[in-house]
Amino acid sequence: MKFGILVNEGPYTHQASDTAYHFVKAALDEGHQIYRVFFYHDGVNNGTRLATPPQDDRHIPNRWSELAKEYKLDLVLCVAAAQRRGMVDPDEMKRNQKDAHNIADNFRISGLGQLIEAGIQSDRLITFGD
Amino acid sequence: MEEQAESGIVKKFLYVNRRAPHGSIYAHEALEVVLIAAAFEQDVTLAFIDDGVYQLKKNQDTADINTKNFSKIYSALEGYDVEKIFVEKESLDERGLKEDDLSVDVEIISSNDMKKLITASEVIFNF
Numbered sequence: 580m581k582f583g584i585l586v587n588e589g590p591y592t593h594q595a596s597d598t599a600y601h602f603v604k605a606a607l608d609e610g611h612q613i614y615r616v617f618f619y620h621d622g623v624n625n626g627t628r629l630a631t632p633p634q635d636d637r638h639i640p641n642r643w644s645e646l647a648k649e650y651k652l653d654l655v656l657c658v659a660a661a662q663r664r665g666m667v668d669p670d671e672m673k674r675n676q677k678d679a680h681n682i683a684d685n686f687r688i689s690g691l692g693q694l695i696e697a698g699i700q701s702d703r704l705i706t707f708g709d
Numbered sequence: 710m711e712e713q714a715e716s717g718i719v720k721k722f723l724y725v726n727r728r729a730p731h732g733s734i735y736a737h738e739a740l741e742v743v744l745i746a747a748a749f750e751q752d753v754t755l756a757f758i759d760d761g762v763y764q765l766k767k768n769q770d771t772a773d774i775n776t777k778n779f780s781k782i783y784s785a786l787e788g789y790d791v792e793k794i795f796v797e798k799e800s801l802d803e804r805g806l807k808e809d810d811l812s813v814d815v816e817i818i819s820s821n822d823m824k825k826l827i828t829a830s831e832v833i834f835n836f
Binding site: 585619620659660690691692694695696698699700704706708 | 716718720722734735738741742745746748749751832833834835
């Protein structure tokens with residue numbers, strides 16, 4: 580089955596991102612496809628490469644980056660939500676004249692249309708959040 | 710900025726709005742999804758349940774909390790071909806609200822019919 584994934588909450592505060600990660604991993608292990616993982620609301624904070632969690636804890640952003648590398652996952656941060664919350668890739672840095680970017684490897688920033696498209700193209704769209 | 714998906718697939722999209730309009734960003738960002746989605750020419754329905762019914766309340770004024778008053782956008786949704794708006798009767802009753810208190814034309818349905826609407830939908834966003 581082809582799944583679209585929507586993550587609506589940030590890392591660590593809320594379990595949504597953890598559960599989404601475990602779901603995606605389990606689905607891939609079972610041979611299912613992940614069409615796209617879309618991060619919205621505070622979910623965009625999962626895409627920071629500047630997080631430094633304690634060493635004995637999981638590294639949520641890195642975990643997503645590594646899974647995306649292994650399975651060529653499409654991890655998309657919503658541009659409007661990202662702009663509000665200061666998630667920036669090199670293009671957005673230039674466009675909005677910021678002095679830094681902070682997006683982790685294998686994430687990209689794009690529009691909400693990518694979420695709608697995931698809804699259209701996937702067999703199931705699954706939301707992780709309250 | 711947004712490219713339109715020209716897949717030819719039309720699905721039943723349902724946006725379930727469950728939260729108060731202010732206090733968290735969910736209602737506001739849900740509306741942003743609805744507006745962008747309009748370009749994709751899908752079969753769109755909006756549902757309002759629980760505290761979400763407050764999103765449609767008339768005469769909202771956010772001046773004193775210094776947040777954006779996005780409530781006027783609901784009455785503009787018709788221009789985006791969003792014409793099916795359902796509100797759960799029980800949620801209105803529990804909050805002492807009547808159809809007259811709402812800023813847009815809606816269809817008020819029972820909790821049971823809301824359940825059927827959700828079951829009949831294909832892509833459900835839950836904000």
